[in-house]
Amino acid sequence: MSPKTVTFKIPGPREQLAALGLSEQEIKQCLELIKAKYGPPDQLTPGEYTIELPEEIPVYTFTNQAVITAIYRVAEEEGKEGWALLKQAGLTHLVQNRYKTYSGPPIDQLTGLTLQERHRLAELLGLTLPPIPEGVEIPPIIQVGPIPNCAPGREGNPIDFIVIHYTAGGSAKGTISWFKNPRARVSAHYLLARDGTIFQLVQDEDTAWHAGIPPRRGLSEEENLERDRRRKLIRPNERGIGIEIANWGPLRKSGEVFYTWLNKPFTGEAIKAGRRYWEAYTEAQYESLIKLVRYLCHKHSIPPAYPPEGPGTYHQEAEALAHFRGILGHCALDNTKLDPGKHFDWDRLMEGITA
Numbered sequence: 001m002s003p004k005t006v007t008f009k010i011p012g013p014r015e016q017l018a019a020l021g022l023s024e025q026e027i028k029q030c031l032e033l034i035k036a037k038y039g040p041p042d043q044l045t046p047g048e049y050t051i052e053l054p055e056e057i058p059v060y061t062f063t064n065q066a067v068i069t070a071i072y073r074v075a076e077e078e079g080k081e082g083w084a085l086l087k088q089a090g091l092t093h094l095v096q097n098r099y100k101t102y103s104g105p106p107i108d109q110l111t112g113l114t115l116q117e118r119h120r121l122a123e124l125l126g127l128t129l130p131p132i133p134e135g136v137e138i139p140p141i142i143q144v145g146p147i148p149n150c151a152p153g154r155e156g157n158p159i160d161f162i163v164i165h166y167t168a169g170g171s172a173k174g175t176i177s178w179f180k181n182p183r184a185r186v187s188a189h190y191l192l193a194r195d196g197t198i199f200q201l202v203q204d205e206d207t208a209w210h211a212g213i214p215p216r217r218g219l220s221e222e223e224n225l226e227r228d229r230r231r232k233l234i235r236p237n238e239r240g241i242g243i244e245i246a247n248w249g250p251l252r253k254s255g256e257v258f259y260t261w262l263n264k265p266f267t268g269e270a271i272k273a274g275r276r277y278w279e280a281y282t283e284a285q286y287e288s289l290i291k292l293v294r295y296l297c298h299k300h301s302i303p304p305a306y307p308p309e310g311p312g313t314y315h316q317e318a319e320a321l322a323h324f325r326g327i328l329g330h331c332a333l334d335n336t337k338l339d340p341g342k343h344f345d346w347d348r349l350m351e352g353i354t355a
Contacts, residue, residue, distance in 0.1 A: 014041075028103065037233060037322065052323075060102045062125055064094035067102050070124040074117055088205065089113050090153060105158065108301060115299050136298045139291040141190075141198045147180045149187040151207040157238040159204065159300045160325045162293055163211050164311075164349075166247035166339040167191070168261065172199065175246060185209060188242035190292060196284030198292055202242075204300070210242030213334050227334075230318040236333050241296060245289065248279040249341055273342035280343065290352030293327060297353060304353050307332060311346050 017027045033051045034041045071089060072082035086092055089110045094102070107122045108129050122129045165188065167175045172193035179187045179201055188210040191199045202208040213231040215224040251258040251266055258266040258277060269280040297304050305326035307315060312328075314335045315321050321333065327349070330339045 037319065062102055063099050064102050064104075065098040066125065067091065067104070067121075068094055068098065070121050073124055074113075074120050077120070078117070085113070085117075090156070090205070105156070130301075136295060137291055138295055139198055139288060141200050141292075144176055144199045145201045145203070147187055147201050148182045149179060149184055149209055150202045151209075154205065154207050154238050157235055159241060160239040160302065160323075161241070162296055162302060162327045163236065163240045163242050163330055163333065164289075164327070164340045164344070165210060165242060165244045165330045166249045166341060167244050168249045168339070169246070170248070172197065172246045175244065176201065188244040190241070190243045192243065192245045192285050192288055192292070194246050194282050194285060196282070196288040198288050204241060204296075207237050208242045209237060210244070211236040211240055211330055211333050216336055233318045234321045234333065241300075243289070243292065245281060245285055245340060247281060247285075247340075249339060251277040251279060253277050271343050276342065278341050278343040281345075286345070286348060286352070290349060293349065294353040297327075302326065304350065306346070306350070312340070312342070312344065 014027060014031065017030050030051060031041055034044075034049065037051055038044055038049055068086060068091070071086050071091070075082040075085040078085075083092075086094075091104060091110070094104070107125065107127055108118055110118055110121070113121065119129050169175055169178075172191055175191055176199060178184050179191075187202055187208045189200060189202045189204060189208045191201060193199070213227050213234075213236065215227060219227070248260045248266060248268075251260060251270055252263075253259075253270075258270050260266050266279065270277045271280040272278075294304075296302065303326050307324050307326060307328050308320055309315050310332070312331055315332055321328075329344070329346075330337045
Protein backbone atom coordinates (compact mmCIF):
# COMPACT_ATOMS: atom_id res chain seq x y z
CA MET A 1 0.00 0.00 0.00
CA SER A 2 1.57 3.30 -1.03
CA PRO A 3 2.31 6.00 1.59
CA LYS A 4 -0.11 8.88 1.98
CA THR A 5 1.61 12.26 1.53
CA VAL A 6 0.31 15.01 3.81
CA THR A 7 1.18 18.70 3.46
CA PHE A 8 0.24 21.12 6.23
CA LYS A 9 0.99 24.63 7.42
CA ILE A 10 2.03 26.12 10.75
CA PRO A 11 0.45 27.44 12.93
CA GLY A 12 -2.71 25.43 13.58
CA PRO A 13 -1.67 21.94 12.35
CA ARG A 14 -4.49 20.05 14.09
CA GLU A 15 -7.21 22.24 12.60
CA GLN A 16 -5.69 22.15 9.13
CA LEU A 17 -5.19 18.39 9.26
CA ALA A 18 -8.83 18.02 10.24
CA ALA A 19 -9.80 20.30 7.35
CA LEU A 20 -8.02 17.88 4.98
CA GLY A 21 -10.54 15.23 5.98
CA LEU A 22 -8.15 13.13 8.06
CA SER A 23 -9.59 10.92 10.77
CA GLU A 24 -8.77 11.47 14.43
CA GLN A 25 -6.40 8.51 14.28
CA GLU A 26 -4.63 9.96 11.24
CA ILE A 27 -4.38 13.38 12.91
CA LYS A 28 -2.91 11.78 16.00
CA GLN A 29 -0.30 9.91 13.97
CA CYS A 30 0.45 13.04 11.90
CA LEU A 31 1.13 15.06 15.04
CA GLU A 32 3.46 12.33 16.32
CA LEU A 33 5.32 12.26 12.99
CA ILE A 34 5.56 16.07 12.96
CA LYS A 35 7.06 16.04 16.44
CA ALA A 36 9.54 13.29 15.50
CA LYS A 37 10.64 14.96 12.26
CA TYR A 38 10.46 18.70 13.02
CA GLY A 39 9.87 19.11 16.75
CA PRO A 40 6.78 20.05 18.84
CA PRO A 41 4.11 21.35 16.39
CA ASP A 42 3.18 24.31 18.59
CA GLN A 43 6.79 25.52 18.62
CA LEU A 44 7.48 25.45 14.87
CA THR A 45 7.89 28.66 12.89
CA PRO A 46 5.22 29.52 10.29
CA GLY A 47 5.70 27.70 7.01
CA GLU A 48 4.76 24.60 5.04
CA TYR A 49 5.90 21.13 6.08
CA THR A 50 5.47 17.66 4.59
CA ILE A 51 5.34 14.21 6.15
CA GLU A 52 4.26 10.78 4.94
CA LEU A 53 1.92 8.43 6.74
CA PRO A 54 3.66 5.07 6.32
CA GLU A 55 0.45 3.15 5.81
CA GLU A 56 -3.30 3.54 5.84
CA ILE A 57 -4.62 3.74 9.38
CA PRO A 58 -7.58 1.49 10.11
CA VAL A 59 -10.73 3.26 11.25
CA TYR A 60 -12.22 1.37 14.16
CA THR A 61 -15.90 1.45 14.97
CA PHE A 62 -15.77 -0.36 18.31
CA THR A 63 -15.37 1.21 21.73
CA ASN A 64 -12.59 1.01 24.29
CA GLN A 65 -14.88 -1.17 26.38
CA ALA A 66 -15.20 -3.65 23.51
CA VAL A 67 -11.41 -3.97 23.41
CA ILE A 68 -11.23 -4.39 27.20
CA THR A 69 -13.92 -7.08 27.11
CA ALA A 70 -12.20 -8.92 24.26
CA ILE A 71 -8.82 -8.86 26.04
CA TYR A 72 -10.42 -10.23 29.20
CA ARG A 73 -11.97 -12.99 27.06
CA VAL A 74 -8.55 -13.85 25.59
CA ALA A 75 -7.07 -13.90 29.09
CA GLU A 76 -9.84 -16.21 30.35
CA GLU A 77 -9.25 -18.63 27.47
CA GLU A 78 -5.54 -18.77 28.31
CA GLY A 79 -5.99 -19.03 32.06
CA LYS A 80 -4.51 -15.57 32.63
CA GLU A 81 -5.63 -12.58 34.67
CA GLY A 82 -7.53 -10.03 32.57
CA TRP A 83 -6.01 -6.85 34.00
CA ALA A 84 -2.51 -8.31 33.66
CA LEU A 85 -3.08 -8.99 29.95
CA LEU A 86 -4.58 -5.53 29.45
CA LYS A 87 -1.46 -4.07 31.05
CA GLN A 88 0.74 -6.31 28.92
CA ALA A 89 -1.01 -4.91 25.83
CA GLY A 90 -0.32 -1.37 27.06
CA LEU A 91 -4.03 -0.48 27.10
CA THR A 92 -4.89 0.08 30.77
CA HIS A 93 -5.64 3.74 29.94
CA LEU A 94 -8.76 2.61 28.05
CA VAL A 95 -10.66 2.29 31.33
CA GLN A 96 -10.54 6.09 31.74
CA ASN A 97 -13.04 6.51 28.89
CA ARG A 98 -14.64 3.15 28.29
CA TYR A 99 -17.28 4.21 25.77
CA LYS A 100 -15.10 6.35 23.52
CA THR A 101 -14.36 4.94 20.07
CA TYR A 102 -11.09 3.01 20.20
CA SER A 103 -8.19 5.03 18.75
CA GLY A 104 -5.22 3.14 20.13
CA PRO A 105 -2.49 1.27 18.24
CA PRO A 106 -3.59 -1.10 15.46
CA ILE A 107 -4.41 -4.51 16.89
CA ASP A 108 -1.56 -6.17 14.97
CA GLN A 109 0.89 -3.73 16.60
CA LEU A 110 0.03 -4.59 20.20
CA THR A 111 3.47 -6.13 20.61
CA GLY A 112 2.95 -6.83 24.31
CA LEU A 113 0.64 -9.65 23.20
CA THR A 114 1.75 -12.81 21.48
CA LEU A 115 1.00 -13.30 17.80
CA GLN A 116 -1.74 -15.80 18.72
CA GLU A 117 -3.27 -13.41 21.27
CA ARG A 118 -3.37 -10.59 18.71
CA HIS A 119 -5.13 -12.82 16.18
CA ARG A 120 -7.66 -14.04 18.74
CA LEU A 121 -8.31 -10.46 19.88
CA ALA A 122 -8.85 -9.36 16.27
CA GLU A 123 -11.25 -12.27 15.73
CA LEU A 124 -13.31 -11.27 18.77
CA LEU A 125 -13.47 -7.69 17.48
CA GLY A 126 -14.53 -8.77 14.00
CA LEU A 127 -11.20 -7.94 12.35
CA THR A 128 -9.03 -10.02 10.04
CA LEU A 129 -5.25 -10.09 10.36
CA PRO A 130 -2.77 -11.76 7.98
CA PRO A 131 -2.60 -15.49 8.76
CA ILE A 132 -0.02 -16.71 11.24
CA PRO A 133 2.91 -18.16 9.27
CA GLU A 134 3.21 -21.92 9.59
CA GLY A 135 6.41 -23.73 10.35
CA VAL A 136 8.18 -20.84 12.10
CA GLU A 137 10.49 -22.46 14.60
CA ILE A 138 10.64 -20.87 18.04
CA PRO A 139 14.28 -21.31 19.10
CA PRO A 140 15.14 -22.37 22.65
CA ILE A 141 15.61 -19.21 24.71
CA ILE A 142 17.00 -19.08 28.26
CA GLN A 143 15.53 -16.30 30.39
CA VAL A 144 18.14 -14.60 32.60
CA GLY A 145 16.33 -11.37 33.54
CA PRO A 146 15.10 -9.21 34.96
CA ILE A 147 17.87 -6.64 34.85
CA PRO A 148 17.88 -3.02 36.08
CA ASN A 149 19.17 -1.45 32.85
CA CYS A 150 15.94 -1.13 30.89
CA ALA A 151 12.66 0.77 30.89
CA PRO A 152 9.14 -0.69 31.07
CA GLY A 153 7.13 -0.40 27.86
CA ARG A 154 8.13 1.45 24.69
CA GLU A 155 6.46 4.84 25.20
CA GLY A 156 3.74 3.85 22.76
CA ASN A 157 6.16 3.01 19.93
CA PRO A 158 5.73 -0.16 17.83
CA ILE A 159 8.59 -2.64 17.45
CA ASP A 160 9.86 -1.79 13.97
CA PHE A 161 13.37 -3.18 13.59
CA ILE A 162 16.07 -5.52 14.87
CA VAL A 163 19.56 -4.19 15.64
CA ILE A 164 22.55 -6.56 15.44
CA HIS A 165 25.51 -5.88 17.78
CA TYR A 166 28.69 -7.56 18.96
CA THR A 167 29.58 -7.45 22.65
CA ALA A 168 33.28 -6.50 22.17
CA GLY A 169 33.90 -8.86 25.05
CA GLY A 170 34.64 -12.36 26.21
CA SER A 171 32.14 -14.88 27.53
CA ALA A 172 28.37 -14.51 27.41
CA LYS A 173 28.39 -15.05 31.18
CA GLY A 174 30.57 -11.96 31.62
CA THR A 175 28.26 -9.89 29.42
CA ILE A 176 25.20 -11.00 31.39
CA SER A 177 26.96 -10.01 34.62
CA TRP A 178 27.76 -6.57 33.19
CA PHE A 179 24.20 -6.02 31.92
CA LYS A 180 22.93 -6.83 35.42
CA ASN A 181 25.21 -4.18 36.94
CA PRO A 182 23.25 -0.92 37.52
CA ARG A 183 26.41 1.06 36.76
CA ALA A 184 26.54 -0.34 33.23
CA ARG A 185 23.51 1.61 31.96
CA VAL A 186 23.44 -0.73 28.96
CA SER A 187 21.54 -3.87 27.97
CA ALA A 188 20.03 -5.80 25.07
CA HIS A 189 16.97 -7.97 24.63
CA TYR A 190 18.94 -11.04 23.51
CA LEU A 191 22.50 -12.36 23.75
CA LEU A 192 24.02 -15.15 21.67
CA ALA A 193 26.87 -17.13 23.22
CA ARG A 194 29.65 -18.56 21.06
CA ASP A 195 28.07 -22.02 21.29
CA GLY A 196 24.79 -20.61 19.92
CA THR A 197 22.90 -20.50 23.23
CA ILE A 198 20.28 -17.72 23.19
CA PHE A 199 19.70 -15.73 26.38
CA GLN A 200 16.91 -13.19 26.88
CA LEU A 201 17.59 -10.39 29.34
CA VAL A 202 14.85 -7.86 28.50
CA GLN A 203 11.34 -8.73 27.36
CA ASP A 204 10.41 -7.68 23.83
CA GLU A 205 7.72 -5.27 25.00
CA ASP A 206 10.20 -3.35 27.18
CA THR A 207 12.95 -0.92 26.16
CA ALA A 208 16.55 -2.15 26.33
CA TRP A 209 19.41 0.37 26.29
CA HIS A 210 21.43 -0.86 23.34
CA ALA A 211 21.47 1.86 20.64
CA GLY A 212 20.71 5.21 22.23
CA ILE A 213 23.08 7.48 20.21
CA PRO A 214 24.34 9.40 23.28
CA PRO A 215 26.68 12.43 23.23
CA ARG A 216 30.37 11.56 22.86
CA ARG A 217 33.47 13.13 24.34
CA GLY A 218 35.75 14.59 21.72
CA LEU A 219 32.86 15.66 19.48
CA SER A 220 31.89 19.29 19.03
CA GLU A 221 28.73 20.70 20.57
CA GLU A 222 27.20 20.88 17.10
CA GLU A 223 28.01 17.22 16.42
CA ASN A 224 26.46 16.12 19.71
CA LEU A 225 23.36 18.21 19.05
CA GLU A 226 23.02 16.43 15.72
CA ARG A 227 23.38 13.07 17.49
CA ASP A 228 20.57 14.06 19.86
CA ARG A 229 18.36 15.13 16.93
CA ARG A 230 19.09 11.80 15.26
CA ARG A 231 18.18 9.87 18.43
CA LYS A 232 14.86 11.69 18.77
CA LEU A 233 14.01 11.16 15.11
CA ILE A 234 14.89 7.46 14.82
CA ARG A 235 14.09 6.40 18.43
CA PRO A 236 16.29 3.28 18.13
CA ASN A 237 15.83 2.01 21.68
CA GLU A 238 12.09 2.64 21.72
CA ARG A 239 11.51 0.98 18.31
CA GLY A 240 14.24 -1.64 18.15
CA ILE A 241 15.03 -5.10 19.49
CA GLY A 242 18.71 -5.42 20.34
CA ILE A 243 20.59 -8.68 19.73
CA GLU A 244 24.15 -8.90 21.08
CA ILE A 245 26.50 -11.58 19.72
CA ALA A 246 29.44 -12.60 21.93
CA ASN A 247 32.44 -11.49 19.89
CA TRP A 248 35.54 -9.38 20.51
CA GLY A 249 35.12 -7.43 17.27
CA PRO A 250 38.34 -5.93 15.81
CA LEU A 251 41.67 -7.52 16.73
CA ARG A 252 45.22 -6.17 16.64
CA LYS A 253 47.93 -8.33 15.10
CA SER A 254 51.53 -8.17 16.31
CA GLY A 255 53.83 -10.68 14.67
CA GLU A 256 51.91 -13.93 14.69
CA VAL A 257 49.79 -13.08 17.74
CA PHE A 258 46.36 -11.42 17.79
CA TYR A 259 45.27 -9.19 20.66
CA THR A 260 41.85 -7.91 21.78
CA TRP A 261 41.20 -4.24 22.46
CA LEU A 262 42.08 -5.04 26.09
CA ASN A 263 45.57 -6.09 24.86
CA LYS A 264 44.88 -9.68 25.86
CA PRO A 265 46.14 -12.45 23.55
CA PHE A 266 43.38 -13.90 21.39
CA THR A 267 43.48 -17.62 20.62
CA GLY A 268 40.26 -18.11 18.65
CA GLU A 269 39.63 -17.88 14.90
CA ALA A 270 40.56 -14.56 13.31
CA ILE A 271 39.32 -13.35 9.93
CA LYS A 272 40.41 -10.39 7.80
CA ALA A 273 37.76 -8.06 6.38
CA GLY A 274 38.47 -4.62 5.05
CA ARG A 275 41.72 -3.41 6.58
CA ARG A 276 41.20 -5.10 9.95
CA TYR A 277 41.30 -8.47 11.58
CA TRP A 278 38.22 -9.61 13.50
CA GLU A 279 37.10 -12.50 15.66
CA ALA A 280 35.11 -14.79 13.37
CA TYR A 281 31.49 -15.50 14.27
CA THR A 282 30.85 -19.18 14.93
CA GLU A 283 28.63 -21.46 12.86
CA ALA A 284 26.48 -22.01 15.93
CA GLN A 285 25.98 -18.25 16.30
CA TYR A 286 24.87 -17.83 12.69
CA GLU A 287 22.46 -20.76 12.96
CA SER A 288 20.91 -19.46 16.19
CA LEU A 289 20.78 -15.88 14.93
CA ILE A 290 18.91 -16.92 11.78
CA LYS A 291 16.33 -18.81 13.84
CA LEU A 292 15.94 -15.97 16.34
CA VAL A 293 15.61 -13.19 13.74
CA ARG A 294 13.17 -15.25 11.65
CA TYR A 295 11.06 -15.86 14.75
CA LEU A 296 11.13 -12.19 15.83
CA CYS A 297 10.22 -10.99 12.33
CA HIS A 298 7.13 -13.20 12.32
CA LYS A 299 6.24 -12.44 15.95
CA HIS A 300 6.35 -8.66 15.47
CA SER A 301 5.46 -8.43 11.76
CA ILE A 302 8.90 -6.99 10.94
CA PRO A 303 9.71 -7.19 7.22
CA PRO A 304 12.85 -9.22 6.37
CA ALA A 305 14.45 -6.18 4.74
CA TYR A 306 17.59 -4.07 4.99
CA PRO A 307 17.64 -0.23 4.90
CA PRO A 308 18.26 1.71 1.65
CA GLU A 309 22.04 2.08 1.96
CA GLY A 310 22.58 -1.40 3.39
CA PRO A 311 22.45 -2.91 6.88
CA GLY A 312 26.11 -2.28 7.73
CA THR A 313 26.47 1.24 6.31
CA TYR A 314 25.96 4.41 8.33
CA HIS A 315 22.92 6.34 7.09
CA GLN A 316 23.88 10.00 7.07
CA GLU A 317 20.28 11.15 6.70
CA ALA A 318 18.40 10.17 9.82
CA GLU A 319 15.10 10.63 7.98
CA ALA A 320 15.88 7.46 6.00
CA LEU A 321 15.57 5.44 9.22
CA ALA A 322 12.81 7.41 10.97
CA HIS A 323 10.14 5.03 9.66
CA PHE A 324 12.35 2.11 8.62
CA ARG A 325 11.11 -1.39 9.40
CA GLY A 326 13.49 -4.32 9.06
CA ILE A 327 16.98 -5.41 10.15
CA LEU A 328 20.19 -3.41 10.46
CA GLY A 329 23.50 -3.16 12.27
CA HIS A 330 24.39 -0.83 15.12
CA CYS A 331 26.85 0.90 12.76
CA ALA A 332 23.99 1.96 10.47
CA LEU A 333 22.53 3.99 13.34
CA ASP A 334 25.65 5.40 15.01
CA ASN A 335 28.82 6.49 13.18
CA THR A 336 30.92 5.91 16.31
CA LYS A 337 30.11 2.18 16.24
CA LEU A 338 31.51 -0.68 14.12
CA ASP A 339 29.31 -3.60 15.14
CA PRO A 340 28.52 -6.13 13.94
CA GLY A 341 31.66 -5.48 11.86
CA LYS A 342 32.87 -5.81 8.28
CA HIS A 343 33.22 -9.56 8.79
CA PHE A 344 29.52 -10.13 9.51
CA ASP A 345 27.81 -12.09 6.72
CA TRP A 346 24.64 -10.10 5.99
CA ASP A 347 23.88 -12.18 2.89
CA ARG A 348 23.89 -15.37 4.92
CA LEU A 349 21.51 -13.88 7.47
CA MET A 350 19.00 -12.73 4.84
CA GLU A 351 19.18 -16.00 2.91
CA GLY A 352 18.59 -17.89 6.14
CA ILE A 353 15.58 -15.94 7.38
CA THR A 354 13.85 -15.88 3.99
CA ALA A 355 14.50 -19.51 3.11
